[in-house]
Amino acid sequence: MGPEMASRSRSGPARSSSRRASTRSGIEERKARALEEPLDFRRLPGPYPRLEVRNPVHGTHYLVLLPTYPDRSVALCTCTDFARAGLGTCKHVEASVRWLELHPEAVPDPSPLPEGMGAPIWEEIDRRSRSVPPGLSPARRMVYAGETLTRREPKVGTKERVGPRP
Numbered sequence: 009m010g011p012e013m014a015s016r017s018r019s020g021p022a023r024s025s026s027r028r029a030s031t032r033s034g035i036e037e038r039k040a041r042a043l044e045e046p047l048d049f050r051r052l053p054g055p056y057p058r059l060e061v062r063n064p065v066h067g068t069h070y071l072v073l074l075p076t077y078p079d080r081s082v083a084l085c086t087c088t089d090f091a092r093a094g095l096g097t098c099k100h101v102e103a104s105v106r107w108l109e110l111h112p113e114a115v116p117d118p119s120p121l122p123e124g125m126g127a128p129i130w131e132e133i134d135r136r137s138r139s140v141p142p143g144l145s146p147a148r149r150m151v152y153a154g155e156t157l158t159r160r161e162p163k164v165g166t167k168e169r170v171g172p173r174p
Contacts, residue, residue: 034095042103049107051114059107061085061100072104077115080105091145 046065052058057077062069073084083101084090090098108115 035097038097038099039102041099047103055116057108057115059104061104070100072100
């Protein structure tokens with residue numbers, strides 16, 4: 009193996025471990041921000057935890073979906089940080105999980121899903137994800153697919169332009 013091959017093989021694991029460290033530090037940062045920021049929570053009805061998370065200081069609010077709570081591996085949030093960072097979490101998800109841990113009465117009974125929920129809903133999300141209009145930002149693509157879980161028809165926002173300019 010020549011010197012350039014040796015340097016390439018050594019750089020692979022270093023990049024991988026630095027990426028994992030970066031991901032860990034990003035997640036820890038979101039957890040810290042979840043504790044620091046004044047967030048309000050409103051539990052929405054449904055067969056799994058759905059929370060509206062509001063920041064009264066900034067006047068923002070986002071929808072957090074935790075369909076497999078307490079497992080957060082498929083958590084969704086409508087904020088742009090969730091869509092752009094690629095960490096699978098954000099301060100709203102972290103704060104929601106903590107709020108649910110502190111308010112176990114707000115966690116719905118894990119009874120069977122109502123008719124029409126379960127596998128068919130994921131098939132519908134996959135179908136809508138494949139049919140997302142071109143030109144949407146990552147955040148809008150996530151919201152477009154995620155709105156299926158809230159039983160609303162997805163809307164293409166008026167703030168984003170879809171297609172070429174006239």
